[in-house]
C-alpha cells in the first residue's frame with residue numbers, strides 16, 4: 338500500500354454505506370423495491386422482517402454478492418459497478434458473516450483466519466498468524482486454532498467465522514442471521530461477541546430476529562416487508578411506539 | 594442397579610411420572626466376546642449363508658489352486674531355451690516358463706532401446722522412484738520442492754536423458770523405445786499433463802463467460818465422443834497430411850498429445866462432478882473476503898472438489914494406464930506389445946509361452962494399478978477433515 342492509499346484508507350468517510358433507489362428483480366419477481374438506506378460510520382443497523390422479504394438480498398447487495406438492475410450502492414465512497422477491481426476493493430473492507438457459517442472445511446481454524454490476509458492483503462504469514470491469534474482470543478476460542486471446523490460446536494464455528502472476517506480488518510461488518518442456525522445455548526455466546534464488536538465502534542448491518550440484541554446495540558432498527566423498508570427508527574421508538582400497522586403486527590408476532 | 598428402584602411409578606403399572614433419584618455412572622463398553630462364534634454364525638448361520646460360504650469356497654479353490662500350480666508348483670524356474678520348458682523333456686506337467694521371461698526381460702522393459710544406453714532409462718526410473726517415494730509419504734518434509742521436482746523438473750530431465758542428442762548423449766529415436774518404458778512414459782505424461790487440462794476444462798464448463806463455456810463444452814464433448822483408437826490413428830496417420838510438410842512432429846509426441854487431450858476431457862467431467870458438490874456458500878464466503886476468481890478456485894474450491902473426486906480420478910488414471918496398450922495399433926510397442934512380439938521367437942515357442950508372457954504382463958499391470966488404488970484410498974482417508982466417518 339502506498340502512503341496515499343494508506344491515507345485514503347484512514348480518512349474518515351462519514352457515510353459508510355449509501356444505498357439509493359435500489360431495485361432488483363429475480364426474473365420477473367421484484368425482490369427489492371425502491372430501497373434507500375444510509376449507514377453512517379460507526380452506526381449499527383438491525384434489519385428485521387418476515388421470511389422472504391428481501392433482507393438477505395439487500396445485505397448481499399452491499400458487497401455485491403448480488404447485482405441489481407436499478408439504483409446505486411456506494412460503500413465507503415466507492416460506487417459498486419461491474420468493475421471487478423472495485424468490487425474486490427470494497428469486499429476487502431466489508432466483512433460478512435453467514436447464517437451457515439461457511440467456514441472452509443479443508444482448512445484449520447488458523448488457516449481459515451489467515452488465508453485472506455495472506456492472499457488478498459499480502460500480509461506475511463507470521464503477521465497474519467499473530468493477527469488471527471489476536472482475534473481468536475477476542476472471540477474467546479484461542480485454544481481451537483489447530484482444529485478443523487467440523488470439530489467445533491455451531492457457536493464456536495460462528496465465532497471463528499466472525500474472527501475470520503475480522504482478520505481482514507474490515508471497516509464494515511455484515512451479519513446475515515448469524516444465530517438462526519444455532520441452538521439456544523450457543524446463541525448467547527455469538528451475540529456476546531457481536532456486542533463486543535459494537536462496543537468497539539464497528540459499523541454493522543445485522544439481519545436478525547434477536548430483538549434483545551437490537552435493543553441493546555442498534556442505533557436504528559429497520560423492518561422490511563415485500564422488498565421494501567417499511568419503518569426505520571431508533572430502538573426505543575421502534576419497539577415502544579411503532580407507527581406502521583405492519584410493524585405492530587410483526588412485533589406482536591415476534592415478541593409475544 | 595435396577596433403575597426401577599430409582600423411579601416412582603404411578604397409575605396402573607405404566608410410568609406416568611418419572612423422577613430420577615440417582616444418575617447412572619459411566620462404564621466401559623463391554624468387550625466383544627466370542628469372536629470365533631461370531632465368525633461361525635456369519636459363515637454358517639442359516640441355509641442361505643451356508644450355501645454362499647460353500648459356493649465361495651468352491652470358487653476360491655477352483656481359481657486359486659490352478660493358478661498356484663501354473664505359476665509356482667509346476668513352473669520351470671531355470672533353463673536356456675524352449676527345450677527346458679517342454680513336457681517331453683521334463684516328463685511332467687509344465688506350468689509357467691519363467692526362463693522365457695528372464696531371456697526377454699530386457700526387451701519387455703526397454704523395447705529396442707540400445708543395450709549400451711539402457712543406463713539412461715534406468716537412471717530415469719531411479720530418479721523417478723527417489724522423487725516419488727518421499728512424495729507419497731505423508732509426513733515427509735519439503736513437499737512443495739519435492740512436488741516441483743517430480744512434476745516439472747523430472748519430466749524435463751527425463752526427456753533429455755531418454756531422447757539424448759545433447760550433452761554428449763547419443764540420440765535415441767523414440768521409434769526404438771518400447772516395453773514398460775513406453776507404458777510408463779505414456780501413462781505418466783498422460784496423467785500429469787491431463788490433470789491441469791481437465792481442471793481448466795471443468796472450470797471452463799462452469800464459467801460465467803458464455804464463450805469460454807461453449808469452447809470448453811465443445812472440446813470435452815469432442816474428445817469424449819471419439820474412441821481412443823480413432824484418436825491414435827488420426828494422430829499417427831492423418832495428422833501429417835494436415836500439418837505443413839516441414840513440421841516433423843515426432844510420432845510418440847503426437848500420441849502423447851492425443852492421449853492427453855482424450856484423458857483431459859474425461860478428467861474434466863470427473864472434476865466437474867466434484868465442483869458441483871461444493872456448496873455455494875463456499876464461493877460466497879471466499880469472494881466476500883475480496884478473493885478474485887483464481888484465488889477462490891485455487892485455494893478454496895479446487896482443493897475440496899478434487900478431494901471429493903479422488904476415487905473417480907484414480908479410476909480414470911488406472912483406465913488410462915491400461916489403455917496405453919492401445920498404442921500397439923499405431924506400431925508403438927508398449928509392455929504388452931513387446932510381450933506379444935516375443936511370442937514369435939522360435940527359440941521359445943512352447944505351448945506355455947503365451948500364458949507365461951501374459952501372466953507376466955498381467956502381474957505388472959495389476960501391481961501398478963493396485964498400488965495406485967490403495968494409495969488413493971489412503972490419501973482419501975488422510976485428507977478427510979470432515980471427521981464424521983472414521
Ligand SMILES: Nc1ncnc2c1ncn2[C@@H]1O[C@H](COP(=O)(O)OP(=O)(O)OP(=O)(O)O)[C@@H](O)[C@H]1O
Nearest residue numbers: 363364366368386387388389390391392393394395
Ligand atoms: N437466486 C434466487 N432466485 C430467485 N429467487 C430468489 C433467489 N434468492 C432469493 N429469492 C427470492 O427472493 C425473496 C427474498 O429472498 P431473501 O433471501 O432476501 O429473503 P430474506 O428476507 O432473507 O428471508 P429469510 O428470512 O428466509 O432469510 C424470496 O422470496 C426468495 O424466494
Ligand SMILES: [Mg+2]
Nearest residue numbers: 392393394514
Ligand atoms: Mg435471509
